[in-house]
Amino acid sequence: MHFGRVQRSRNFWQHTHAMPAAFYSASTGIDPVDNVIKKVLHNGYCHHIERLMILGNFMLLCEIDPNSVYRWFMELFIDAYDWVMVPNVYGMSQFADGGSITTKPYISSSHYVRKMSNYSQGSWCEIWDALYWRFIDKHRAFFLQNPRMAVMVSQCDRLGSKLTAHLDAAERYLEILHY
Incomplete structure (x- = not known):
């Protein structure tokens, strides 16, 4: 429990951008991102790999504040519990904790x-x-x-x-x- 609170307070990359409206309307102009967002808006869910390697990856590359990323996932996902979202967002997808549970950021071309x-x-x-x-x-x-x-x-x-x-x-x- 304590580590989650510490992890949730980190912002390793110092990203400060709020979540853009395009992530609520599936209008980023990036086909994989928009398609997954549409799925999330319809189902409240998407596969873990889509969360990590499409949504999280792209949000990290766009330098969105990890607290905004966390809030977005908590608002839109049916399995939005701290025990799921804190390590997924702050540890894995945004590398906001600086590598406490991963060896490198989950980014890709x-x-x-x-x-x-x-x-x-x-x-x-x-x-x-x-x-x-x-x-x-x-x-x-x-x-x-x-x-x-x-x-x-x-x-x-x-x-x-x-x-x-x-x-x-x-x-x-x-x-x-x-x-």
Whole structure:
């Protein structure tokens, strides 16, 4: 019980954005995210992998405050109990506790989402990948210290001018999403 209270008070990445309205209306413009949100709005539930690797992953890449993420899950999910949502949100999907129960953040590019689902490549991939590479670049010092993620910083460095394009696309998307 005590650890949950400590875990719930953490914000490792210092994310401060409120939950965008698009996450309540399934209008993020990202097909996998919007499809899962529609499922949640209809059923009050989605599979754990959809929670973690689609919703949580994307919310982390969008730098949403973990308390807002927690509130969103508590409002919309039928199994919204602290014992479920505190470790799922603060520990796993948002890495807000800094790794108390996981060894790395659960983030991925669109490639993982496509590989593990039936989603086709589309314009959503450009935004997802832009957010992913922005997150890797922004937190490169952290990722270089993590043996499981250091290779992603090396890949980021090899992107060259593509990185600049990703960073610009990510900033444009976040500006629209958060305002």
